[in-house]
Amino acid sequence: MTDLVRVRKWTEFKRLIKDLKPDSIVYSIDQNAMSKTKELTCLRLILSAPDAYYVYVDFPKGNAMRDTGICLHEGQNGRFLEDQDIIDFLKKALGREDIAVFSYWTA
Secondary structure, rough: OOOEEEEEOOOHHHHHHHOOOOOOEEEEEEEEEOOOOOOEEEEEEEEEEOEEEEEEEEEEOOOEEEEOOOOHHHHHHHEEEHHHHHHHHHHHHHHHOOOEEEOOOOO
């Protein structure tokens, strides 16, 4: 049985990726219905490992995501994240151009 483990800190999630050396990581851009503000966008990062699925969730603060610092863009329907910004950020932050980054909705 595989466990689902919520990782609360970006630094801890980053360490897990460096230690486990996965070939890929999955992300989803979600709408946080539980938000106490009108801001709904959140970023979920998912790392599949032999013993568990590790999940990290980042929320907006100002014009960027709180922990990762990925910039939010303004559009007609509110603020949003760009897929390519997430992919570029992860490859650079992890120092791994070889890691495959997939959207949950297309994986």
